[in-house]
Amino acid sequence: MTHDRARRGGVAVVSSPTTNVVKRADFGAAAGALVWFGAATPPAGAAEPSLRSDMYWAYKGAVKLAVYRRRRIARPASDAQQPVLFLVHGSSMGAVSTFDLTVPGPANYSMMDAFVAYGFDVWTMDHEGYGRSDRTAGNSDIASGVADLRAAMEVVRRETGRSSAHFFGESSGGIRAAAFAVTAPDAVARLGLSAFTWTGKGSPTLADRAKDVEFYRTHNMRPATRELYRSIFTRDKAGTADPAVGDALADSEAKYGDTVPTGTYLDMVTKLPLVDPKALHGPVFMARGEYDGISTQEDLIGFFELLPNADKQFVVIPGAAHSLVLGYNRERFWYALNAFLTPPARLDHLNS
Numbered sequence: 001m002t003h004d005r006a007r008r009g010g011v012a013v014v015s016s017p018t019t020n021v022v023k024r025a026d027f028g029a030a031a032g033a034l035v036w037f038g039a040a041t042p043p044a045g046a047a048e049p050s051l052r053s054d055m056y057w058a059y060k061g062a063v064k065l066a067v068y069r070r071r072r073i074a075r076p077a078s079d080a081q082q083p084v085l086f087l088v089h090g091s092s093m094g095a096v097s098t099f100d101l102t103v104p105g106p107a108n109y110s111m112m113d114a115f116v117a118y119g120f121d122v123w124t125m126d127h128e129g130y131g132r133s134d135r136t137a138g139n140s141d142i143a144s145g146v147a148d149l150r151a152a153m154e155v156v157r158r159e160t161g162r163s164s165a166h167f168f169g170e171s172s173g174g175i176r177a178a179a180f181a182v183t184a185p186d187a188v189a190r191l192g193l194s195a196f197t198w199t200g201k202g203s204p205t206l207a208d209r210a211k212d213v214e215f216y217r218t219h220n221m222r223p224a225t226r227e228l229y230r231s232i233f234t235r236d237k238a239g240t241a242d243p244a245v246g247d248a249l250a251d252s253e254a255k256y257g258d259t260v261p262t263g264t265y266l267d268m269v270t271k272l273p274l275v276d277p278k279a280l281h282g283p284v285f286m287a288r289g290e291y292d293g294i295s296t297q298e299d300l301i302g303f304f305e306l307l308p309n310a311d312k313q314f315v316v317i318p319g320a321a322h323s324l325v326l327g328y329n330r331e332r333f334w335y336a337l338n339a340f341l342t343p344p345a346r347l348d349h350l351n352s
Helices: 094-100 111-117 142-160 172-183 204-218 226-231 243-254 263-270 296-305 330-341
Strands: 010-015 022-027 051-060 063-072 084-088 121-125 165-170 189-193 220-221 257-260 284-289 312-317
Touching: 063 094, 063 111, 063 142, 084 094, 084 111, 084 142, 084 172, 084 257, 094 111, 094 121, 094 243, 111 121, 111 330, 142 165, 142 172, 142 263, 165 172, 172 189, 172 263, 189 243, 189 330, 204 263, 226 243, 284 296, 284 330, 296 312, 312 330
Parallel strands: 010 051, 084 121, 084 165, 165 189, 189 284, 284 312
Antiparallel strands: 010 022, 051 063, 063 121, 220 257
């Protein structure tokens, strides 16, 4: 599945506590352009494109946050109520780099596109200090990320008319999403987590990061180098991701600067656990890459066993490391998450 990414564009809705102002926004090469899903141009005889991208602004007080949306144009009546999926990024890169990355070659790395193809209305955002969102004096820790999601959900509710959405988060994005689900359970229908960390027990990567804890305490930003992005795909198990992905990430993030916030790193080496599994009452999906050096299976199984809702799944993706979204076996992960988000109706036989 490929298409001409340069043609994306949309409408930015500027949201504040007192006003809603609709403006045209040029966040792609051609503002307002619509893209035919699966092809650079519409098939012969097609009346209109079928894929639309939009960008919105959400406000967390004075902090402006970039929110992104991709969906099919609702032509059949069945498309009018596409389920909403909100994707939450992790510590080292923003939303577009994580969930809509372009990598040289024919392979699709856009999780946004994949889940639009599954039938979802897909949303994501840059947290404070990342991507197009405001860079402030803060360190964008987990608590800040929860507040970001609360602000973004106001936009989602207004634009879709839905009071809740499915949420998925990877790595510290999973901690953000789970912590948000604890504080706003009515906003989260089904929750997906990958590369999640509960206590951090047994994690060699977190033990290594803990050596730099004083830097994280005294600096709100850390360097985001090409070597950092390459290391994401080599530190656990070489050969689980295309080497080109690290360079594509570095190129994508370079547009926004050469640093990223330290808040989630500091939280993960000093404050875990940040989420009580017993406080998550909705359905939960957990996925771990076979070679993940941050999320240990022992830690995740302990969390999983304490989840109170019987509607829960734990999946291991073989041949994958920490980043399930951008590894070679991402499509196996997408398949598993989609199955969890779209189950058949539950049937119960009640004896009377």
